[in-house]
Amino acid sequence: MDPSSSDKDTPLVENIRLLGRLLGNTIKEQEGDDVFNTVELIRQTSIEYLRYEKPETRKELEALLESLSPELAVQILRAYSYFSHLANIAEDQHHVRRIRYHEIARSPARFSSTEKAIERVEEAGYEIDDIVKFYDKALIAPVMTAHPTEVRRKSTMTQEMRIADLLHELERVDFTPSEIEEKENELERKILTLWQTNLLRQSKMSVIDELKNGLTYFDYTFLQQLPRFYRKLEASINRKIDEAADVSIPSFLRIGSWIGGDRDGNPFVTAEVLDETFKRQSSLILNHYLEQLNELGRELSLSTRLVTASDALNRLSENSPDTSPHRLEEPYRRALVGLYARVSATLQFMDNEEAAIRPLGDANPYENPKELLADLKVIEDSLKSNNSETLAQGRLEELCRSVDCFGFHLACVDMRQNSAVHGATVEELFKAVDLADHYEDLPEKDKIKLLSQELSSSRPIIRQNWKYSEQTTSELQIFETAHKIQQTQNFEALCTAIISNTQSVSDVLELALILKEKGIVTPDGESRMNIVPLFETIEDLQNCSGIMDQLFATPEYMRLVKSLGNIQEVMLGYSDSNKDGGYITSGWELYKAEVSLIEVFRKHGVGIRLFHGRGGTVGRGGGPSYEAILAQPSGAVDGQIRVTEQGEIISSKYTNPDLGLRNLEILASATLEATLLSKNEPEPEDSWLDTMDCLSGKAFETYRGLVYGTEGFIDYFWSSTVINEIATLNIGSRPASRKKTRKIEDLRAIPWVFSWAQCRLMLPGWYGFGSAVDAFIEENPDNGLQLLQEMYQNWPFFESQLSNMDMVLSKTNLAIASRYAALVEDIELREKIFGTIVEEHKKTVKALLAIMQQTTLLAGNPMLTRSIHNRFPYIDPLNHIQVQLLKRYRADQKDAKTLTGIQLSINGIAAGLRNSG
Structure with missing residues (x-):
């Protein structure tokens, strides 16, 4: 049985008390009794006021706080700020504790879990085959942005993660009294390090600084937990079919990012920054593959004296640069050295930093992730066909999934720019070739006609050696870099361009024309990038379905949509609509916009994918993700959804790996339920x-x-x-x-x-x-x-x-x-x-x-x-x-x-x- 509410919270209370006591000891030792006593007096007075709400207690508290000198005020602020950070850690650990408790107790599946989602869908009359088909066409993407509401520094986050690990260890392991004392001493050392670490950044962040911070979440959570997410999901599916079933689910859940590609209002995002973004992303993921291949080489020491290997595996082994006589009878190790050498060569080819572990011998780089995945599958198939299937699970299975999920690019980076900048760029391009002296003054219908003509024309309109403005030059350079990145990586690395402040059809066609001029869109209607209008203000939300209706009626644009699988993505901005019209009106206009968009997309036979620009707080569209997705109108979540993760919400969701896995599961479960169950839900009265x-x-x-x-x-x-x-x-x-x-x-x-x-x-x-x-x-x-x-x-x-x-x-x-x-x-x-x-x-x-x-x-x-x-x-x-x-x-x-x-x-x-x- 689940303990009572008060009992189940006892570990949380104990952790908060432990961390509070250790923080108090640190303050007392570092700052003296006077500071410590003042901290305690404020705490006790504040608790008393909140408990009894006595006016005289409030006056006492205010008088006490007003009497603080600036120096003492800073120390009090540090004390209470750190306590809030430590309380967050304790709460996160308690959340993990409760998840584990229910799993150990084999409690009924909880709402928003994979098991419960599948259970609810089956109760609604769907077969397990229907669920598998859902995953075959699904696309779910949490997209990290650099929007600045995360006030913590990475230095403090690193210490806090170690504190979380220590709390986890104290609960999970049956330590002796002396070992417990040592763990608590280590906790106190970490808290002391926190106390002596500056909470505040002393210099303004650059885009690359934001990128470094964003990449840490791959180390913390995504690289380990995304493969684990798929393993849990496949296990749930296979249990429903047959214990021996082996259904493979495609990698439908992908991590996206705006960091390094979001230029809207940020002049510091340039072509050079975009290029550096992908170098760093590639470096991180390829070095991860090298580490995993190195570990696999240690694990798969199988000898041909005891096992057999497939012909394909033997060919990989023979082509390996590993000539050590000690491994002549160890084909798996030799094959893995060959893979390692090629991944290392790939890393160097992409002009990244040197590989973390040096390769043995020379090798040709992989042209794409599919080649690496094919080689890994050779190893996997050989193990399975020679009675070693258990060895194919674990690290090898997770590495295969990682390559499928992350490729050589790690995360898809969205490009974003304001429509006004695109318009000014097209104005300059047209003026330089005498197509229109005052393009931006043209009526909308004339703009559409001109842009449509140029989209179908093979004639370039960028003049070589022409002196364009600094802004236009920067725009052209960044799309040229984007095209090069797509050629080096693949479409999935850089597949979306978002138009902020979209207010007309021409706003969308302008971007399409710029992409055509840089080879990302071709004159015959092929596109290698999703063109995504972003509707933000109340007025824009009210007009969005009319704009999309007219856009789909434009043949030159519809050719691009069809080339991308006949799916159009639309982004809805919660933040600006709220600032424009308030919480209730923002939410309602977003809902109505979705309903009207669904009708327009059905009319034109186009698949819809909505991208929700939600912030952390309710005032910017935040709130529990599970409930938010289920609250969408019927048809709005048709197996595909993208959602921004912003600021402090990224760290609260994805710093702790167990909570990170839980949040990924919530997104996937909600999308499954919203897609299939909404079809049976009655329409609102x-x-x-x-x-x-x-x-x-x-x-x-x-x-x-x-x-x-x-x-x-x-x-x-x-x-x-x-x-x-x-x-x-x-x-x-x-x-x-x-x-x-x-x-x-x-x-x-x-x-x-x-x-x-x-x-x-x-x-x-x-x-x-x-x-x-x-x-x-x-x-x-x-x-x-x-x-x-x-x-x-x-x-x-x-x-x-x-x-x-x-x-x-x-x-x-x-x-x-x-x-x-x-x-x-x-x-x-x-x-x-x-x-x-x-x-x-x-x-x-x-x-x-x-x-x-x-x-x-x-x-x-x-x-x-x-x-x-x-x-x-x-x-x-x-x-x-x-x-x-x-x-x-x-x-x-x-x-x-x-x-x-x-x-x-x-x-x-x-x-x-x-x-x-």
């Missing part, structure tokens, strides 16, 4: 759709009225949040704003959401809902609330929206937010805007609880409730100190120590909230 239109309209009006219609709101935002100070953190290579203005329209969605999270208002994740519900119930007094409750209980989309809002509101703290509001010097403006926010918050909480039929927030989420209970005594003081430091820093006392304190507080609050940006 017309009354639900009408209700959402009403709610969205009023929420939009309320949100826009505050953010874009309230005089002085821009001043309020810049004064009451840490938006200015966030810009001083070296957490990304892109600027915070698209233009050098203070306008909300020009601000990127990430710092917008990040700022509201820091001041504990989380406004982008809920504002406008309360007024919308009030207005709807007022218009429908008899059954309005009952209808909303029915929608919540029976419509996954609406349930997901409200569950995410429940989470966001639980992390909102108006008392703390009021202290940030006090930073606004204009009292009248402060009271007006903060008063409006407070009133909307009250309406929203009341409406949410009534619809969900709860008496408190998070009534149905005990895990998050527990997490908040553990964290808030440590997060709240960080907010109070941050406010005090902001006051000092902005009052013409802009000293470096105070700024360091503010930056540390940002780090600690982000760590405590986890999904902050």
Whole structure:
């Protein structure tokens, strides 16, 4: 039986206490009793206030925090920031612990697991053959981006991973008392190292720095866990068929990346950076293959005196550069040396750094990963055919899967650029060859006609030795480099180009023409790159189906679609739509956009693949992935889906290898269920759709009225949040704003959401809902609330929206937010805007609880409730100190120590909230 809720959380509480005690010892030893005693006093006072909510306790806490000197404030901030990081480690380990407990106890399959997904699909009437066919055509891709909300440095993450390993060892191994003491001593040493490691980056990150960070997740998780994911999946499938079955599932789950290819608003992504990106990616994966081949060589010491080998294996052995007399009767080892030599030659051919382990002799490089995989299959087949099938499993099986998954390129890199840049590039190209003097001023129909003609023409329009602008030259160079990379690697290495701010058919055709000029698209209609429009704002989402309808009616473009398997990818931007129209309207317009796109794609007989640009926090489309995928309208997930993984969400999902495997499994399970089960789900009631239109309209009006219609709101935002100070953190290579203005329209969605999270208002994740519900119930007094409750209980989309809002509101703290509001010097403006926010918050909480039929927030989420209970005594003081430091820093006392304190507080609050940006 599963222990009671309190019992099962005991190991978590013990781990938090252990880490807290060791951190306390470190602080006491390193900084002295005064700092330690102050940390303890703040902790105890904060816990007492949160437990009893006494006004006098709050005043006592605030007075204590306000009395801190800048020097002492920095030490307190470090203490509480590190505690938040350590609490994250303990929670992650507890999650792994619970997964293992259920596996050991052989508990019924849990929702979002592979076993449960297959079980649910079978219960719906599907055969196991239907499930295998699903995987045959599926494509699922978590795509890592460099969007800057991860405030941790790699140096601290490395130490934290070792702490996680030590906690894991303490639980898994039956140590003696002296061994336990030594492990705890090692834990304390790691915590001391953390304490003496700078939490903050001291210089701005470059794109290559972002790339290095991104590549670490392959070492942490993907290289080991993706092959393991497929092994578990195939085992689940084969158990359903026959214990002796040997069904092989294709590599449908692929890791993507934007790092090194995302140029939208980032002038530092150049042709040279793209080239360096692939050199580093190839170096990592090829060196991984070399390591695995080296280990296989140690393992497969089989002698022909005892076993036989296939003719194909013997040929590989004979062609090996290994001439050692000691291995003349060991054909597997000799064959593996030959493979090793060819992989090493491949690495050197790709102009990468030297191989980590030197080859024996010379060899020709592999032309492509399929050649390497074919050689590995020769070894595998020989083992299987000579009664050594068990040896073909394990490392060899995983290496075969790795080569199939990662190729020689590691991850597919998406290219992305704003449509305005593509338009300016085409304008210059046309002007240089006298095709159009003012292309961008042409009517849309004339643009489409001209672009369509040139797409079918074999005549080049790039003039050699012509002096184009710096921007156009850079664009042409990067696509030329992309073409070379595709020739060196393959289509899968660089297969997607995304058009940000797509607002017309010509925006898409412009990119197609640029690709044609660089050989990626041919005049006869072949394309080696998916051209993906990105629809971001509310208006763009409303227009997207019309644009795609007209695009599919353009013969020159449809030829490109057909050349790519008759599948068109469309990206939907959650972040900017939310900043533009608020949470409710953003979610609803995205849902309606998907429904309308599905209809258009069916009309033209084109397969749809949606790419969801979701951030970490709810305000940027975040939330649990499983529920989000299942909440998509029927037909939106047709076996194919791509989802961005951004900022701190990448580290929270994929730093811990066990959690990484679990998250990959969740994506695959949800996609299977959403594809097959949605076909049997009833369509939403017309009354639900009408209700959402009403709610969205009023929420939009309320949100826009505050953010874009309230005089002085821009001043309020810049004064009451840490938006200015966030810009001083070296957490990304892109600027915070698209233009050098203070306008909300020009601000990127990430710092917008990040700022509201820091001041504990989380406004982008809920504002406008309360007024919308009030207005709807007022218009429908008899059954309005009952209808909303029915929608919540029976419509996954609406349930997901409200569950995410429940989470966001639980992390909102108006008392703390009021202290940030006090930073606004204009009292009248402060009271007006903060008063409006407070009133909307009250309406929203009341409406949410009534619809969900709860008496408190998070009534149905005990895990998050527990997490908040553990964290808030440590997060709240960080907010109070941050406010005090902001006051000092902005009052013409802009000293470096105070700024360091503010930056540390940002780090600690982000760590405590986890999904902050």
